Amino acid sequence: MMRMAARASSLALAVGCFDPGIAFAQDPAEPTGDAPAAAATPVANGAQRYNPADFARFAPRTALDMVEKVPGFLIVTGTNGGNRGLGQATENVLINGERIASKTTDARTALSRITATQVAYIDIVDGASLNVPGLTGQVANVVLVAGAGSDGGFKTTIRWQPEWRPRIEDNWLNGEISTTGKLGGTQVTLSLKNEANRNGHWGPERRFDDQGDLLFVRDEFGAYDGDRPRLSAALARTTANGNKWNFNLGGQLQNLRESVRGTSVQPGFGRVSEDFRFTEDEHNFDIGGDYEMGLGKGRLKLIGLYRFEHSPVVDTFIVDRAIGGRSGERFSQTADEGESILRGEYSWRTGGGTDWQVALEGAYNTLDVDAEFARLQSDGSFLPVAFGGERTKVEEKRSEASLTWGRALAPNLTAQLNLAAEYSELTSSGPGGLTRSFVRPKGKFALAWKVGPKTTINWFVQRRVDQLNFFDFASSVDVANGQGNGGNGQLVPPIVNRSELEFVQDLSRWGNASIAFAYGYAQDLVDQIPLSPTTEGRGNLPGAHLYRVTTKGTLLLDPLGWKGARINADVTWRRNRVRDPLTNQWRDQSFGQEYVADLSLRHDIPGSNIAWGGGYFDERFSPGLRLDAIEKEYTVGPFVTAFVEHKNVAGFTVKLSYRNLAGMKDGFDRTAYVDRRDGPIAFSESRRRKFGQYFQLTVTGTL
Template sequence: MSVRFGRGVATAASAVALMAGAGAAGAQTASPAVGLAAPKPASTQGPQPAGQPDRVTGRRTYDAAWFRTFAPATALQIVERVPGFTIERIDGSVRGFGGAAGNVVVNGQRPSAKSDTVETILSRIPAGRVVRVEVGPGDLYGAEFTGKPQVLNLVTSATGGLAGTLTGAVRRDYTGKLFPEGSASALLRSGKSTFNLALNIDNENTAQEGFDRVTSLPNDALVEYRYRVNRYREPVAALSGSWEYNDGANRTAHLNARAATDRFALDQSNWVDPTGRPRREDSLTSRTTVNEYELGGDVTRPLAGGGIKLIGLATRRHRDSDDLSLVDLFGSNGPGPTGFSQSLADRESETLARLVWNRSGWNGWNVEIGAEGVINRLRSRVNLFDLDAGGGQTRIDLPVDDATVRERRGEAFVNVGRALSPALRVDGGMTVEASRLTVSGDVDARRTLSFLKPKLVLDWRFAPGWRAQLSAQRTVNQLQFTDFISVAELGSDRVNGGNAQLVPQRSWELLGTLEYPILGDGLVRLEAGYTRISLVQDRVPTPEGFDAPGNLGTGTVAIARARVEAPLKTLGVKGGRLTLYGSYVPTFVTDPYTLTTRRFTNNSDFYGSAEFRQDLGSFAWGVLAENGTSSTSFRREETDRSFRGIYTQVFAEWRPTKTSVVTATLENALARPTYRERLFYAPDRTSPTPVTREFRRRNGLVVPMLTFKRTFG
């Protein structure tokens, strides 16, 4: 009987990253940022129409009045309407503070927290507290953003008193069940202090049905047909609080705290028809609990004509998971069900301190010098058992299923920049990183790593409206601690082996950007780049007969991206706006089994989207369509390819008052299904011809949702 390893362990609710609510309504009504953000150059071209770049700084500015057409209720809805800007998603597993910068700041600063997503932070700020939005090159907002083509600065008012947001939503699944969720936040400004308290309750519930068809190759003869129904439930609750003290430039302090809990549940029912044998019923259940806590703060004081900022952050995460896979529940082929059970428990912690000194206008240079120290630890244990028909269980030893991973990492950095002329700016920097990594338990591995990471950015405004940027830098990927640990996937016939010898990949990246405004406040942006990677992190065979995360040879990445955002008023469509985006990013590396060139594991070459939105006074409507090419996981004995039909979303909004919005949304409006194809090879992929094919289809389901948002203050 084959092991059925599958969807089992849920991904923990990650601590995704950018900033905390402490600065959400910090006082600022002028452009220069408080704290350590690099202020704009002393001279600018002067006031510009909304969306037109300043010829000196490249900054585009939109005041609050520009967004009234959209009747936004929160700062998030304002940011989502900024032409040509997309919030950068940060990997929640990024360790340290410097690597989680993102591309959004509030009043010129990144508060000292990582757990709340930027969308969550912005959704807590009432739209009425927003004075303006500025979008410009990253160097305008601090050296840690150098090289980012765009960083958005949300400038809030100094208005005192109480403000807040309330959000309620209800989602309906295909069975007719309703699932409510909501959030509430309150923000109080008194004198130089701002206090924020927020509660978020998400209630993700989805249902999925479809079939698996297993055939033998090359004749494609049916081996087994499975009808499956999956139900996922994931309620998440998070409570956040923060305090900000703002006494002007380089005289600020923040304190942030957050506690969150995540409860994931999967219940899967399978009706299986093997060729030539009786029908059987299988099942898979998975339960995961994640509790997370974070405490952070910072203080900034004047020093030597600039400011010095000390940041401290501590995060703790506890995850416990139990999975159970049973085959032949009613014993049609034997005395009782057989299967597998797995339990996983891990404890992860991060403690860091970061010290930064910043000074602008020092002989024409902006200078930032700093250092960061981080201690990370993961303690993980996995227990996998084979269950026999009589109820007995036998433990299955996995490579590296009981281990502790520790990392002590430090970095020192210097960043400098200056304007060489009114149209040309140069920024550069150097980071020195060193770490000591140990793995103990089932294996004993130790190594010391050190890297130099230089970067150089040229920003050129060579003609009215035109802007070009060229950046070159060396980057080093962070290792995922969970890649050191082995774990089974109950339901997919496979084990993810752990690899204590994994090392981070290193890249040289070259990227060019060209942008130009169109049709008033519209924008066209083109990007092209090339990346050369050594020690590509992918999947490799292990001596125990599994595959695991590991390092391949040299790989390359080509980058071509385009974004067009066009207001359609001048074309006769009142309140209309069209956004088109396309990304073609092929990757190339030599496969360790076939010795031929292939894509990186799970890389999708092309992604494209089109969005139309029309705002008509108190009403608005819009449609989004997106799709991408398939992605493939290249494993020892199989290739696992995932793809789907075009995804669409349709919405309609009604704004009964200036502070409230009602939105009706249809997710996956065309009910497109998703697909997965697994090709199996014997004994592994050194054999060029697959012997078995498993094709999965999950029916696309339309998910209606109704949301109400209201702000006050």
């Protein structure tokens, strides 16, 4: 069977978007390769400051280019427990000392819309030293030039990134254009962005019987196309009395098309053709804003957000057999999702230098699903079949209160403490639906210790409540694999208790390096569990142990005589150990990341506008376990790239990348069992799909 089409699509998309050491936009004047490598200047509060001159050799066009060239710093775009409200900051980038409060604009996107000429400097700060709840480790504070854009002119940034892949439709529509400037004292940003992908892969899949003997070989071809045009507007203004307001509005269409086709000659059926199709035509919009004003001895900030998403999805799987005729199944689902959030924050600083913040947040989240499972009839129509999950509605009402305290305990030691509690009421009307309420404490304590001028130790301990995927409450059918998940109305949000210790070393002219050790004890992680003697679905697991070691850094090669060259590295090893709900034995969490290695080389040739380099990327995941199958998704070989870049082609930066030099392939193995996976094997499958070498062009500039 052509299983896991959606996961295959995700993997192909991830590989298609990855580009080690990518430099999105760079704004050159004259050749600047002789400029020294970026070197930080120590400033107050232990921060390391980078000025625009430190990035001259890269000729940056946007703030993103500058932040990406800070030695040893990587932009973190994670979310707070899977987008659980607005809550605390989760990205390690601030703009003018403030976090990016929008849930639809991440740090990379926000920085890519700021031209390099608008940046006054970038400070790398220890998160625990800031009055921004949730931040730990290294944080980049991008400070803009005072009055940037006040001349009335608009700055426009452009990024266009076409791709040409073998056997796949050319991708001409991936890119973004945004413009920002001031109108009557109000900062205005308009953006049109399309995250387009044209991905695919092809190759054989082998089916074996329960003894491991080959039954047949299926030749497969998968194609995954998507267009996600988004139009957004942002307004910001600081009034004469120092009050600030921001307003954001955006709308998006998502048109996704996926297909996997296979042909084989099978015993008893002759020639067999299989066709899996997936379509999604989504539209969504969001509106939000915030207002900050002075109140008493502090500042009051009010934040509001509303998001809505309408997503009709159709999966169809049709099989044509030379002997046995045609059969097919269709699963369709229409989902409406809504999120409403109101948050208030009051912050102040005492005369003794202590930072305080009190915050209240309320959220209302909904999911309304209409689904249908149908079988193909002889006349070509589809006849609906009852499967028990035709209608599901999920609602969550949640409120949260928090208190944050932060101060310097010593000239080289800062601390931040956040104490919070949330109340939530969760209602589901699907299978096993009921209404439940929870009261859960949470919080975080962080320390940043400046051991020496170039050495920092960061540590935190945290209790976090994660967001459930509301679709796990609804039943679904995997028509390609003949599998299904029952809806589970008993789900509860996972809780993660974790601690992390990080060592950061400034290597001066050699660069920067860090290593972090993390451990977490998780309660109620979500994985595949038995819902009845014959059904399975998503459910909560007993306590689990989470381990992670991460090392990252930048090695500048100028001291070795290789002027303008640098190596970036980001390597993570992790294990998420859970109790198997079927065997009660310890195992790795389904499809959990085991390791990732991301290495890149970049050389800006002195005295020229030319740069070249390459990247190496490899990643592994643990097997995914259903109660009746074990599925292993992986890649065969690393993803290797090479690029050459010119920083001034008619005022634009042009970068040409040759990708997948090592010929990485997508692999997937599945062992299916007669009943449960602790019993006899029914059959097994193993596939390899290649996607070949291909070219990617990145054109960036400012107007």
